[in-house]
Amino acid sequence: MNMSVNIAGVEWKNPVTVASGTFGSGEEFSEYVDLNKLGAVTTKGVANVPWAGNPTPRVAEVYGGMMNAIGLQNPGIDLFCKRDIPFLKKYDTKIIVNVCGHAPEEYLAVVERLAEEPIDMMEINISCPNVNAGFLAFGQDARHVEELTAQIKKIAKQPVIMKLTPNVTDITEIAKGAEAGGADAVSLINTLTGMKIDINRKTFALANKTGGVSGPIVKPVAVRMVYQVAQAVKIPIIGMGGISCAEDAIEFILAGASAVSVGTANFHNPAVTMEVIDGIEAYMKKNGFESVKDMVGIVK
Amino acid sequence: MNMSVNIAGVEWKNPVTVASGTFGSGEEFSEYVDLNKLGAVTTKGVANVPWAGNPTPRVAEVYGGMMNAIGLQNPGIDLFCKRDIPFLKKYDTKIIVNVCGHAPEEYLAVVERLAEEPIDMMEINISCPNVNAGFLAFGQDARHVEELTAQIKKIAKQPVIMKLTPNVTDITEIAKGAEAGGADAVSLINTLTGMKIDINRKTFALANKTGGVSGPIVKPVAVRMVYQVAQAVKIPIIGMGGISCAEDAIEFILAGASAVSVGTANFHNPAVTMEVIDGIEAYMKKNGFESVKDMVGIVK
Amino acid sequence: MSEKKRENCTVVSQECIAAGIYSLWIQTEKIAADAKPGQFVSMYTKDKTKLLPRPISICEIDKEQGRLHLVYRVTGENTGTEEFSRLQPGDTLPVIGPLGNGFPVEKAEGKRVFLMGGGIGVPPILELAKEMNCAEKQIVVGYRDCHTFLREEFEAAGTLYISTEDGSVGTKGNVMDAIREKKLQADMIYACGPTPMLRAIKQYAEENNIECYISLEERMACGIGACLACVCKSREKDAHSNVNNKRICKDGPVFLSTEVEI
Amino acid sequence: MSEKKRENCTVVSQECIAAGIYSLWIQTEKIAADAKPGQFVSMYTKDKTKLLPRPISICEIDKEQGRLHLVYRVTGENTGTEEFSRLQPGDTLPVIGPLGNGFPVEKAEGKRVFLMGGGIGVPPILELAKEMNCAEKQIVVGYRDCHTFLREEFEAAGTLYISTEDGSVGTKGNVMDAIREKKLQADMIYACGPTPMLRAIKQYAEENNIECYISLEERMACGIGACLACVCKSREKDAHSNVNNKRICKDGPVFLSTEVEI
Ligand SMILES: Cc1cc2nc3c(=O)[nH]c(=O)nc-3n(C[C@H](O)[C@H](O)[C@H](O)COP(=O)(O)OP(=O)(O)OC[C@H]3O[C@@H](n4cnc5c(N)ncnc54)[C@H](O)[C@@H]3O)c2cc1C
Ligand SMILES: Cc1cc2nc3c(=O)[nH]c(=O)nc-3n(C[C@H](O)[C@H](O)[C@H](O)COP(=O)(O)OP(=O)(O)OC[C@H]3O[C@@H](n4cnc5c(N)ncnc54)[C@H](O)[C@@H]3O)c2cc1C
Numbered sequence A, B: 001m002n003m004s005v006n007i008a009g010v011e012w013k014n015p016v017t018v019a020s021g022t023f024g025s026g027e028e029f030s031e032y033v034d035l036n037k038l039g040a041v042t043t044k045g046v047a048n049v050p051w052a053g054n055p056t057p058r059v060a061e062v063y064g065g066m067m068n069a070i071g072l073q074n075p076g077i078d079l080f081c082k083r084d085i086p087f088l089k090k091y092d093t094k095i096i097v098n099v100c101g102h103a104p105e106e107y108l109a110v111v112e113r114l115a116e117e118p119i120d121m122m123e124i125n126i127s128c129p130n131v132n133a134g135f136l137a138f139g140q141d142a143r144h145v146e147e148l149t150a151q152i153k154k155i156a157k158q159p160v161i162m163k164l165t166p167n168v169t170d171i172t173e174i175a176k177g178a179e180a181g182g183a184d185a186v187s188l189i190n191t192l193t194g195m196k197i198d199i200n201r202k203t204f205a206l207a208n209k210t211g212g213v214s215g216p217i218v219k220p221v222a223v224r225m226v227y228q229v230a231q232a233v234k235i236p237i238i239g240m241g242g243i244s245c246a247e248d249a250i251e252f253i254l255a256g257a258s259a260v261s262v263g264t265a266n267f268h269n270p271a272v273t274m275e276v277i278d279g280i281e282a283y284m285k286k287n288g289f290e291s292v293k294d295m296v297g298i299v300k
Numbered sequence C, D: 001m002s003e004k005k006r007e008n009c010t011v012v013s014q015e016c017i018a019a020g021i022y023s024l025w026i027q028t029e030k031i032a033a034d035a036k037p038g039q040f041v042s043m044y045t046k047d048k049t050k051l052l053p054r055p056i057s058i059c060e061i062d063k064e065q066g067r068l069h070l071v072y073r074v075t076g077e078n079t080g081t082e083e084f085s086r087l088q089p090g091d092t093l094p095v096i097g098p099l100g101n102g103f104p105v106e107k108a109e110g111k112r113v114f115l116m117g118g119g120i121g122v123p124p125i126l127e128l129a130k131e132m133n134c135a136e137k138q139i140v141v142g143y144r145d146c147h148t149f150l151r152e153e154f155e156a157a158g159t160l161y162i163s164t165e166d167g168s169v170g171t172k173g174n175v176m177d178a179i180r181e182k183k184l185q186a187d188m189i190y191a192c193g194p195t196p197m198l199r200a201i202k203q204y205a206e207e208n209n210i211e212c213y214i215s216l217e218e219r220m221a222c223g224i225g226a227c228l229a230c231v232c233k234s235r236e237k238d239a240h241s242n243v244n245n246k247r248i249c250k251d252g253p254v255f256l257s258t259e260v261e262i
């Protein structure tokens, strides 16, 4: 049985990675998870310079999920390259660096800096809803996405994954924009924008008022979008949104995802990715699938 | 203490109604609920002619909620006026008729037919994601919404509530379109489009493939949208999406809803609306609110 | 007005009566008093992530003690029925009912009757058999294998014929095979079971001009006729829907076989 | 590598020790062995709709028997802590830990020390007091009213001073009032409690040039330093974050008072 998948020319040993921002750069989780067993590690978003992020409270629990408004706090690409990439290089897994920015120049600065680094792929976060900038709507407009993708592709030395926001009228338009710009893959979904009000304190649960909803509660929307995008583009899809067990991961794969990311579930059980990988293997055995790619998108 | 609310000139005895499609036309639920106690009854969507709806399975359970693709089955406006309105008139509650259609003419036919009927308000469903027609994207375009609203307002004899879909990039644009078209109120959210795949049978859980997600899992998105719309328009908002208890209802009111609808929760406990009404009253007492309108939108 | 409610019923007893099949008795305030054979109840889980009702047919009604007997199959891991299977005497269980129309038991009077049940459609046949007053009460039930259940109860209620898919008990095959093998005859049929079985019975009944009532299944959300989730195609334009759709939860689950298309 | 895990701990005992305050002993495989005073554990609920951890400080460590003592407040209805309060001996509870840095207990050697706790910040002071080896161990704890808890344990561990907001026990007021009233002196402070109390202690320590360690609280998602939810402002640019943010779950919860802004 063949658990490996090929995403835009990069061979992962299995289809499971972690969702950006839920796993740091892997170091903290390495006490709980054997990183060698992951198909890839996707890092927290990194920008050209350090970002301080939002005021606290930055997270709130909601029924069946959570909301976050971390605000993309990150140490900047310099420290990241010095510390986090060497750490991950010690493991036999693929490295996907998630990139964020307020403006095209900021993304490009990071992508350029990554060109000489020993990483395997990069994931461009054009969708984080927590940064209060005019740039917010960027990932919500197909033309802008196409343009940014094309600019990035011009200088990127590694395959580029465009990470899509679900807060749009038609996700297929955005995915097609990414594909037209030359993206090697797309990943989805980022968080759904939500709000929680504390009725006793009569205020917002998050300092930022709104936050990104994630966890099991977003799965039906995420599966739908992965399915729609799979019908709309030819590039591979990394599916995510509420994956908490192997069954969830398989749902995304049958809907059209070539690989999956586990996010919020890591907070509930830090070793959940290991269970997801084992569970996919067990399902394949039981259902007579020889290779992960034989499952991708078979429900049409 | 004053539980009554005035929505576009119509005085409800309390701010609680039911979400269209989850309560039939009230008759079946009248065995479990004293309809006289509801602020209003909102009926299942009705079209100019009978609709057969979608093939089954039409519903599926998902973690913390459900998906439906009923496909707006309805007996048509003639039978509706003959049977359902007289039934509801026996009760001391307001009647809101939910209207659906494939094209403006179909909506207008129903609105015109309702002009002489003893109903209190009408709610225009421009957002049901289950009808496979080119018209689907209608509620997702602010200009179209403005136009349809204006056309309806020209002939409507009762206040018009435009019911918004959450499957859009910017809900405030759509709400502003409704307001510009002359809507007396907006209601939101309709269901989020989702999908569920049965990994054992390797097929979709719903015959329609996609369905509308509702229940507690949609609440964070719904509260966010109600809040955003409350900042964007001056007309009253009827808030809904996952309300299962008084605390949920209050969250919507603090976010800016003048009234609320209880939907999927009716399937879990048919008398839940009574608990919601009592719970709002208890909260007002405890927190020293004299009137429901003193709570509306106070979290800013 | 508003005289029905979701009752918090108390579990009287629970037992596993065959592999994955559970027999549950619950104490009700009012549901048992109103119940008829062929009706069902909606059972609710305590798992806060599972909100929809589980419709389960009524297997026996003890009006004197106000109790209901429910027999159900656990459909898999992490399901609502698995949660129910862990209920202990004294535990409570939210239930709505009785729901649906039930079998027209009175129509059997003086007739030779087939009472047919297949798989997890067997249980509702029991109360029907117990209440039925007819000329010839031929109970024909089909199981997958030797893990039969409710046999003694059926034997006490009428003449019992069994079929099993693997032939380990009674006729090898399904309930139709049992009828053919035993050359049974009837003027009236009542049936509950999987759709292929009901389809065969419906065809047999229509070919032989036998009045036949079948109990159908569909995914439900409200269970009380309001949401239009659980429809089946009806031959005539239905008076409620004004289209060719009948609600299984409210207009059914029992239909005259000629009324519906399955 | 990957030597830590979410343990399914068994409840040894649970008791309500004051209104809404519960005392829980759990049996751990490994957590107790590694634990230090001032560290915390993440407790998980069984309610499938509540996914985030509940961080709870370690109140006592029984290394011999591999047990932890946790004392927590039920914060309201339908909360995770309410669920915990229903745990019975033998029940299991998913736990991760020990987490965070803990108090630098060794720095107290030879010093006159204040060990200060307020409200639900009182419990972690107990293990600290028990392990501390210092010249003068002055335990100053504040409660709202006469519903004090862990008093006997503190009396056994050092010299105990109590404040209550309503004056029903000890000094009327907060822990700072108790210090002033009793004219207590220290060269070293360890404190845990609500932010206003910590703010007052921090100011007092800085004005009097006393080395002071405070344990902070913030909403958490991962509890292990990966998500950046639980930050506080740090005076210097933090080496990990490269901005002026420290992670309370990983770099804390205990900080030198001069390191952080609260
Ligand atoms: C009128 C009627 C009477 C029934 N009587 C019995 C009975 O007496 N004994 C028995 O074992 N089963 C009966 N069933 C089937 C029973 O309702 C399902 O097996 C049960 O709902 C499955 O729930 P679960 O928690 O095991 O599965 P889950 O997978 O957790 O269910 C998920 C959702 O799907 C629904 N669902 C799943 N399977 C079915 C099904 N076959 N029919 C309708 N809804 C389904 C559930 O109600 C729930 O909403 C009856 C069904 C109907 C419609
Ligand atoms: C390092 C640390 C140590 C703590 N030690 C103790 C202790 O020993 N005893 C004790 O009673 N309490 C302690 N707390 C506070 C305790 O974590 C919260 O009271 C608890 O998480 C509330 O959960 P709940 O299920 O009651 O509330 P819910 O309202 O159900 O919680 C919802 C979410 O908010 C979080 N949350 C709510 N209040 C707080 C809070 N004050 N701090 C952090 N997260 C919160 C919960 O963890 C959960 O994710 C500590 C907090 C921290 C950060």
Ligand SMILES: Cc1cc2nc3c(=O)[nH]c(=O)nc-3n(C[C@H](O)[C@H](O)[C@H](O)COP(=O)(O)O)c2cc1C
Pocket (backbone or CB within 6 Å): A019, A020, A021, A022, A044, A045, A068, A070, A072, A098, A125, A128, A163, A189, A190, A191, A213, A214, A215, A216, A218, A240, A241, A242, A243, A261, A262, A263, A264, A265, D221, D227
């Ligand atoms: C705390 C937190 C931080 C996140 N940070 C990032 C980030 O830096 N970059 C990014 O692209 N997505 C980020 N995300 C989004 C996740 O990668 C993922 O798209 C989303 O959470 C849905 O998956 P899940 O439901 O499995 O968590 C973050 C999510 C969470 C919960």
Ligand SMILES: Cc1cc2nc3c(=O)[nH]c(=O)nc-3n(C[C@H](O)[C@H](O)[C@H](O)COP(=O)(O)O)c2cc1C
Pocket (backbone or CB within 6 Å): B019, B020, B021, B022, B044, B045, B068, B070, B072, B098, B125, B128, B163, B189, B190, B191, B213, B214, B215, B216, B218, B240, B241, B242, B243, B261, B262, B263, B264, B265, C221, C227
């Ligand atoms: C079974 C079902 C049928 C629905 N039918 C309609 C409808 O006919 N017209 C409409 O405007 N909304 C319809 N809705 C949407 C609800 O009115 C409501 O907007 C949505 O379910 C969110 O609220 P909830 O989470 O409380 O259910 C339907 C929802 C469900 C679950």
Ligand code: FES
Pocket (backbone or CB within 6 Å): C219, C220, C221, C222, C223, C224, C225, C226, C227, C228, C229, C230, C231, C247, C248, C249, C250
């Ligand atoms: S389940 Fe709602 S109408 Fe039958």
Ligand code: FES
Pocket (backbone or CB within 6 Å): D219, D220, D221, D222, D223, D224, D225, D226, D227, D228, D229, D230, D231, D247, D248, D249, D250
């Ligand atoms: S809770 Fe995740 S970094 Fe502290």
